[in-house]
Amino acid sequence: MQINKPRELLRLRIALIIGAVLVLAFMAADLMLLPSSMYELYIFDRLLLQFPIILVVVVLSFWRRFIQHRAYIFAGLLIALSYSNYWLIWVCWEEHSFIFPYEGTILYAFFCVFALGIAFKLALAANVINILGFLGLMWVAPVYGDRVPISMAFVSGSLFICVYARYRLDRSVRMLKETNDRLLKLSKFDPLSDLLNRRALREQSEKLLALSKRHKVSMAVMMLDLDDFKKYNDCFGHQQGDEAIKIQARIMKQVFKRETDILGRYGGEEFIVVLSDIQKEQVEKHCDALLNKWKEAALEHAQDAKHPLMSCSIGVVFAKSAENMSIDCLIDEADKALYEAKEKGKAQFVLNQAQYLE
Numbered sequence: 055m056q057i058n059k060p061r062e063l064l065r066l067r068i069a070l071i072i073g074a075v076l077v078l079a080f081m082a083a084d085l086m087l088l089p090s091s092m093y094e095l096y097i098f099d100r101l102l103l104q105f106p107i108i109l110v111v112v113v114l115s116f117w118r119r120f121i122q123h124r125a126y127i128f129a130g131l132l133i134a135l136s137y138s139n140y141w142l143i144w145v146c147w148e149e150h151s152f153i154f155p156y157e158g159t160i161l162y163a164f165f166c167v168f169a170l171g172i173a174f175k176l177a178l179a180a181n182v183i184n185i186l187g188f189l190g191l192m193w194v195a196p197v198y199g200d201r202v203p204i205s206m207a208f209v210s211g212s213l214f215i216c217v218y219a220r221y222r223l224d225r226s227v228r229m230l231k232e233t234n235d236r237l238l239k240l241s242k243f244d245p246l247s248d249l250l251n252r253r254a255l256r257e258q259s260e261k262l263l264a265l266s267k268r269h270k271v272s273m274a275v276m277m278l279d280l281d282d283f284k285k286y287n288d289c290f291g292h293q294q295g296d297e298a299i300k301i302q303a304r305i306m307k308q309v310f311k312r313e314t315d316i317l318g319r320y321g322g323e324e325f326i327v328v329l330s331d332i333q334k335e336q337v338e339k340h341c342d343a344l345l346n347k348w349k350e351a352a353l354e355h356a357q358d359a360k361h362p363l364m365s366c367s368i369g370v371v372f373a374k375s376a377e378n379m380s381i382d383c384l385i386d387e388a389d390k391a392l393y394e395a396k397e398k399g400k401a402q403f404v405l406n407q408a409q410y411l412e
């Protein structure tokens with residue numbers, strides 16, 4: 055997914071500052087709880103361990119590749135903050151026989167995973183390391199006495215819920231993105247031919263026309279129409295007719311391969327190709343290629359059709375310069391050329407040069 059880097063960076067820095075402010079707020083609350091003999095130790099942990107760790111991450115956020123590596127950095131931050139808390143719990147117990155609360159560990163996990171956005175797999179890894187660390191701490195320093203088992207269950211359970219919630223969230227976002235991509239495709243592409251639909255065809259053609267005008271390059275618009283398609287449908291059925299439409303689309307994709315070539319279904323059995331920066335001779339070659347590919351396909355036509363094999367007629371308008379052109383007038387001209395091709399006996403192309411429009 056594309057992200058807006060400056061905005062994402064700003065959002066993350068704000069989240070880090072909020073995190074630092076929260077640490078400060080909790081410091082005020084903790085200092086009310088702690089005996090004064092422990093102030094020095096506590097302030098060392100918060101101001102000389104946790105604050106610098108957060109500061110390092112803020113500084114890292116100015117690194118060019120921070121966005122790419124942010125999940126690893128935040129996972130590291132979560133582990134470092136949690137272990138600095140474990141150290142404080144341990145030293146408070148060892149040196150002052152003071153029972154320091156463990157709830158901060160849970161808060162760090164939720165903050166880093168959701169506010170900073172550590173994705174599921176890294177969140178899982180970091181929280182497993184933190185759970186193991188807490189279990190290890192309880193093993194070497196059973197600070198909470200009778201409450202050790204429930205404390206271990208509480209920390210493990212909370213961190214597990216944090217990771218599971220992240221998994222559900224990531225899954226929902228992924229599903230939403232997939233649905234969004236599908237809807238975007240549906241809104242742009244014709245499902246039968248997988249070519250651009252009429253609306254997207256118009257939008258992209260307008261853009262290509264504007265570019266062609268700016269760069270003063272040529273343009274060509276082709277209109278393709280399957281010959282005697284009604285007879286084909288009547289003879290072989292609508293479903294076979296759909297197959298012929300798919301073949302037409304496949305042939306078009308085989309012939310037009312440039313990234314800028316615009317291929318679309320204009321409606322029914324009519325298709326449009328818009329080309330830019332192309333020579334007239336190349337356009338003619340493309341038309342021959344389209345007609346030949348239909349011959350190679352050798353799709354039997356209805357008996358009363360003009361030709362024994364399925365074919366298409368092509369009307370082309372070629373403009374050396376796109377100046378003073380509009381997409382509508384180019385399509386109109388291509389349509390007239392198509393009519394000529396049909397009149398002349400179908401299975402052929404007629405190319406008109408749009409001189410009078412220049």
Ligand SMILES: Nc1nc2c(ncn2[C@@H]2O[C@H](COP(=O)(O)OP(=O)(O)OP(=O)(O)O)[C@@H](O)[C@H]2O)c(=O)[nH]1
Nearest residue numbers: 279280281282283284285287292293295296322323
């Ligand atoms: N199978 C199928 N048929 C379609 C589709 N869209 C339009 N058609 C059919 O295409 C046929 C077009 O017929 P006409 O416009 O008379 O043209 P034609 O029979 O190809 O005759 P010429 O253009 O003169 O060669 C109609 O019978 C439509 O029902 C589609 O998506 N699938």
